[in-house]
Amino acid sequence: MPRRASLPPVICYPVETLPRPDIAARRAACEGMTRVQTVVVPPREALSFSVKAGQVFRITSIEGPQVGDLNLWNAHDLSERFYSGKTRALHGTHVTKGHQLWSSFPTLRPMATITRDTLNWYRFDEDGGGIHDVIGTRCDPYTHHLLSGQDYHHCCHSNLTRAVAAHLNLPVQEAEAHVHDVLNVFMCTGFTRETQQYFMKASPVTPGDYIEFFAEIDLLGALSACPGGDCSATHSSDAAQCYPLEITVYDVPRVPEGWVPPQTNGYDRSHGT
Numbered sequence: 001m002p003r004r005a006s007l008p009p010v011i012c013y014p015v016e017t018l019p020r021p022d023i024a025a026r027r028a029a030c031e032g033m034t035r036v037q038t039v040v041v042p043p044r045e046a047l048s049f050s051v052k053a054g055q056v057f058r059i060t061s062i063e064g065p066q067v068g069d070l071n072l073w074n075a076h077d078l079s080e081r082f083y084s085g086k087t088r089a090l091h092g093t094h095v096t097k098g099h100q101l102w103s104s105f106p107t108l109r110p111m112a113t114i115t116r117d118t119l120n121w122y123r124f125d126e127d128g129g130g131i132h133d134v135i136g137t138r139c140d141p142y143t144h145h146l147l148s149g150q151d152y153h154h155c156c157h158s159n160l161t162r163a164v165a166a167h168l169n170l171p172v173q174e175a176e177a178h179v180h181d182v183l184n185v186f187m188c189t190g191f192t193r194e195t196q197q198y199f200m201k202a203s204p205v206t207p208g209d210y211i212e213f214f215a216e217i218d219l220l221g222a223l224s225a226c227p228g229g230d231c232s233a234t235h236s237s238d239a240a241q242c243y244p245l246e247i248t249v250y251d252v253p254r255v256p257e258g259w260v261p262p263q264t265n266g267y268d269r270s271h272g273t
Contacts, residue, residue, distance in 0.1 A: 013089050021113045022258060023098055026214045029256040030056055030115070037249040041068070043242035046159035046224035048167035049249065050075060051215040053261045056115070056250040059185050059223065060210040064243035065230035067187040067203050068223050069138045069156035071164075071180055072101060072111050075218040080107045084134040084181040093190075094130035096120045101183065101213075108265040111219060116212035119186065122204055128190035129201050132211065136189060136198060138182045139226065139236045152227075155236045156182065159224035167220070185211060185223070185245075187231055202232035216262050223247055 033056060041047045043066070051057045059068060074080035083104040091099040097117045100110040117132070124130045140157035144150065152158075157179055165175035186205040191198060229240035 015090055018090065021098070021100060021110070021214075022256065023113070023115055025256040025258060026113060026115050029252050029254045029259075030214075030250070032253045033250040034253075035248055036251050037247075039247040041223050041225045041245045041247065043225050043229075043244055044154040044159070044227045044238075046156070046163035046222055047247070048163045048220060048222045049247050051219040051221060051249050053215055053217050053219075054252055054255060054259075055215050056212060056252055057112075057215065057219075057221070058116075058210050058212040058246075058248045058250070060246040060248065061186065061205045061207050062244060062246045063207055064241065065186075065203055065205050066243040066245055067205070067226045067228065067231050068185040068245045069160065069182040069226055070185050071160055071182055071222045073178065073220045074103065074107075074111070075220045078178050078220070080104060080111075081178070081180050082111060082183065083108070084183065087183075088134040091134075093135050094124075094133050095183070096123075096132060100216075103217075106265060106267070106269060108267075109262040110216045112213040112215055114211060115214050116210070118209045119204060119211070122188075124190075125188075127199075127201065128193070129188045129199070130190060131186065131188055131204070133184045133187055133189040134181075135191075136182070136184050136187070136200075138179075138184075138224075139228065141236075144236045152236045154227045154238075156224040156226050160222045163222045163224070167222070179222075187226070189231075200228070200231040200235070203230045205230065214256075221247075 072082040139155040161176045228235040229242045
């Protein structure tokens with residue numbers, strides 16, 4: 001083995017200077033929060049929802065083991081969207097309580113902070129699988145057709161596209177450009193040791209499990225109840241048993257101590273990117 005290959009790995013993005021959200025303050029402010037909206041996403045479909053900065057939204061399993069694909073945008077500027085790749089670079093392949101979902105360039109700021117996660121106990125199993133990944137792109141009809149030669153219209157990409165089109169009253173072809181790589185909520189994924197291929201396995205999610213987010217900015221969201229169900233066997237298919245997912249938006253009775261909505265990234269672009 002060449003000597004250079006034996007050198008130790010170096011973390012690309014050391015996060016010691018990354019501002020840390022005050023989770024305790026956010027959770028304390030949520031005591032006594034009131035529900036303002038509930039959306040139930042049907043199996044193999046997607047729906048959109050809106051959340052104001054300082055509100056909380058929760059995604060809950062309500063009937064059976066089900067994973068979901070989440071997209072987020074700045075409610076006032078759809079060009080600012082969830083950046084799964086940079087979130088992965090800063091927090092790792094799977095996110096949980098205390099991690100933040102970061103937005104795309106040039107804003108690069110927290111869009112939402114995970115304040116509660118009932119599956120936080122799982123972390124990583126013996127296969128290297130973890131929960132809530134930011135490595136999968138979303139199931140889509142194009143890759144499905146490439147690999148199987150079949151047309152399937154309930155892939156998460158398709159579901160999210162239709163949800164955004166309906167919410168914004170846009171043609172489907174125009175709405176599709178806004179759909180982006182996702183947070184795979186409740187999904188158990190990793191990479192095989194032998195070939196480093198992306199894998200999925202049965203999610204441990206059960207009815208009553210949830211992941212909760214504090215909205216740092218005004219958000220438009222869309223969630224697809226994946227056609228793979230718990231993703232234990234199939235992905236884009238009508239064969240898997242699928243269940244609905246619930247999205248609940250809450251008003252928070254007080255502003256968290258010390259919290260202000262995050263500003264856009266401070267990088268000086270005047271000299272060009």
